[in-house]
Amino acid sequence: xxxxxxxxxxxxxxxxxxxxxxxxxxxxxxxxxxxxxxxxxxxxxxxxxxxxxxxxxxxxxxxxxxxxxxxxxxxxxxxxxxxxxxxxxxxxxxxxxxxxxxxxxxxxxxxxxxxxxxxxxxxxxxxxxxxxxxxxxxxxxxxxxxxxxxxxxxxxxxxxxxxxxxxxxxxxxxxxxxxxxxxxxxxxxxxxxxxxxxxxxxxxxxxxxxxxxxxxxxxxxxxxxxxxxxxxxxxxxxxxxxxxxxxxxxxxxxxxxxxxxxxxxxxxxxxxxxxxxxxxxxxxxxx
Amino acid sequence: xxxxxxxxxxxxxxxxxxxxxxxxxxxxxxxxxxxxxxxxxxxxxxxxxxxxxxxxxxxxxxxxxxxxxxxxxxxxxxxxxxxxxxxxxxxxxxxxxxxxxxxxxxxxxxxxxxxxxxxxxxxxxxxxxxxxxxxxxxxxxxxxxxxxxxxxxxxxxxxxxxxxxxxxxxxxxxxxxxxxxxxxxxxxxxxxxxxxxxxxxxxxxxxxxxxxxxxxxxxxxxxxxxxxxxxxxxxxxxxxxxxxxxxxxxxxxxxxxxxxxxxxxxxxxxxxxxxxxxxxxxxxxxxxxxxxxxxxxxxxxx
Numbered sequence: 001x002x003x004x005x006x007x008x009x010x011x012x013x014x015x016x017x018x019x020x021x022x023x024x025x026x027x028x029x030x031x032x033x034x035x036x037x038x039x040x041x042x043x044x045x046x047x048x049x050x051x052x053x054x055x056x057x058x059x060x061x062x063x064x065x066x067x068x069x070x071x072x073x074x075x076x077x078x079x080x081x082x083x084x085x086x087x088x089x090x091x092x093x094x095x096x097x098x099x100x101x102x103x104x105x106x107x108x109x110x111x112x113x114x115x116x117x118x119x120x121x122x123x124x125x126x127x128x129x130x131x132x133x134x135x136x137x138x139x140x141x142x143x144x145x146x147x148x149x150x151x152x153x154x155x156x157x158x159x160x161x162x163x164x165x166x167x168x169x170x171x172x173x174x175x176x177x178x179x180x181x182x183x184x185x186x187x188x189x190x191x192x193x194x195x196x197x198x199x200x201x202x203x204x205x206x207x208x209x210x211x212x213x214x215x216x217x218x219x220x221x222x223x224x225x226x227x228x229x230x231x232x233x234x235x236x237x238x239x240x241x242x243x244x245x246x247x248x249x250x251x252x253x254x255x256x257x258x259x260x261x262x263x264x265x266x267x268x269x270x271x272x273x274x275x276x277x278x279x280x281x282x283x284x285x286x287x
Numbered sequence: 288x289x290x291x292x293x294x295x296x297x298x299x300x301x302x303x304x305x306x307x308x309x310x311x312x313x314x315x316x317x318x319x320x321x322x323x324x325x326x327x328x329x330x331x332x333x334x335x336x337x338x339x340x341x342x343x344x345x346x347x348x349x350x351x352x353x354x355x356x357x358x359x360x361x362x363x364x365x366x367x368x369x370x371x372x373x374x375x376x377x378x379x380x381x382x383x384x385x386x387x388x389x390x391x392x393x394x395x396x397x398x399x400x401x402x403x404x405x406x407x408x409x410x411x412x413x414x415x416x417x418x419x420x421x422x423x424x425x426x427x428x429x430x431x432x433x434x435x436x437x438x439x440x441x442x443x444x445x446x447x448x449x450x451x452x453x454x455x456x457x458x459x460x461x462x463x464x465x466x467x468x469x470x471x472x473x474x475x476x477x478x479x480x481x482x483x484x485x486x487x488x489x490x491x492x493x494x495x496x497x498x499x500x501x502x503x504x505x506x507x508x509x510x511x512x513x514x515x516x517x518x519x520x521x522x523x524x525x526x527x528x529x530x531x532x533x534x535x536x537x538x539x540x541x542x543x544x545x546x547x548x549x550x551x552x553x554x555x556x557x558x559x560x561x562x563x564x565x566x567x568x569x570x571x572x573x574x575x576x577x578x579x580x581x582x583x584x585x586x587x588x589x
Contacts, residue, residue, distance in 0.1 A: 004386060005383050272413060
């Protein structure tokens with residue numbers, strides 16, 4: 001029964017792992033898969049090219065900047081919304097609000113990029129407002145500062161609802177007896193939130209925070225690729241987009257594989273660390 | 288002394304409650320407002336949309352943009368590819384994951400190598416060869432520019448597998464034990480007993496795989512070289528930043544060419560984006576139900 005999955009995973013996951021050897025080679029495309037073993041070995045030459053490339057160091061910096069901004073905003077927003085939403089006693093209102101805030105999570109970044117361009121592009125709605133106020137049109141998608149803000153903002157828009165339910169589930173799991181005890185002690189709603197709800201959510205908060213650290217090299221390829229353009233490469237080009245442009249589209253497979261390998265090794269170290277931390281502080285186990 | 292029945296209801300709290308309800312309602316509306324804008328744009332006259340005048344209600348409503356989209360052969364073709372991909376990809380994922388999860392849900396005392404297989408699959412989530420080596424393997428195993436490139440490499444999904452095996456593990460053991468006594472083999476236990484009572488987890492995995500396949504655009508961009516093999520999302524991605532009035536002009540139908548007067552690149556793009564998002568919005572009510580279930584299932588540890 002395990003054979004189909006074992007074979008598929010071997011071919012499409014483990015073979016590419018062996019395929020990273022092309023990062024140490026001058027990969028010969030004409031040899032196909034045999035090129036993995038038979039191309040000319042060049043040692044660290046491709047990595048020297050990667051680390052000598054100012055675009056790569058810029059992309060690395062951009063990756064970290066975008067990820068950290070996303071992680072920090074996505075840490076606080078869902079916690080706050082979950083606490084506020086938990087106060088709503090009218091089930092119809094609560095459920096309707098939940099339904100509306102998760103919806104963007106299920107749409108692709110291609111769809112969302114179309115929508116964002118409609119809003120912020122040169123002929124967008126925001127520029128419609130500007131022109132009715134007699135302001136000059138402004139392309140928010142080609143300005144470094146506003147582009148970064150759009151990345152962070154649209155990421156919150158798409159994902160905060162999804163994370164909110166995880167926290168809502170955690171709040172639902174808190175023993176109601178604790179609230180009764182707090183009320184007997186004269187705690188008001190705010191004090192109950194501070195002394196009962198937040199400590200009750202803490203394990204999940206810690207877990208989510210720790211696990212998000214594992215994704216720090218993943219700045220969101222789908223989102224950036226569908227929104228960025230040459231004028232904002234300076235702040236928006238991340239490792240994944242650079243691998244795609246230079247390695248894949250540029251046909252420099254060995255260079256792309258070297259960048260990818262750097263990313264994969266650092267990524268693995270981060271994910272393993274985050275799992276170990278999660279196990280230690282939150283007793284989290286995957287299986 | 289406060290009255291007992293009213294312990295957590297003060298005047299200040301009532302004010303907070305009102306403000307909170309208004310705030311969350313506005314927040315929820317803010318989340319869907321861009322979608323409403325999209326729909327309005329797609330139904331508006333071209334020159335208003337191009338001037339950024341359309342907000343939440345169509346101006347000079349027209350269906351011209353939709354007619355242009357529906358008259359485009361490439362659109363229908365890519366829609367067909369997407370539907371084929373969703374059906375093929377979801378069935379393949381389901382079969383492979385059911386087959387994989389069943390042995391892995393067994394006790395280690397019965398299936399000694401369980402741990403090694405779990406790690407074999409799990410390791411792929413920690414480390415990957417990356418875009419380029421994966422592309423080369425797909426290319427040189429003959430999947431390039433075929434629908435299999437979009438469904439085969441990702442069908443053995445570890446997270447789906449973990450979700451399923453955790454579900455299988457909490458099923459009552461007596462059921463399969465009774466079947467063993469009756470002389471049933473593993474295949475008949477799995478497909479006659481386990482699968483029929485595992486509908487919740489199967490529904491969760493099915494819906495999420497369908498949405499994943501429908502939404503994926505990157506696979507189509509990387510692995511498909513022929514335009515007629517593009518799934519809808521990839522096709523949409525490829526025309527996101529070009530002047531779409533060309534699509535109408537390329538139509539042989541004179542009536543469609545005339546529709547251009549009423550549309551603009553923005554309205555045509557909006558119509559196309561809306562049509563692409565529509566299936567998701569239609570299955571969304573089911574998704575939401577099973578999504579919450581999926582979280583509960585995922586947290587059940589055997």
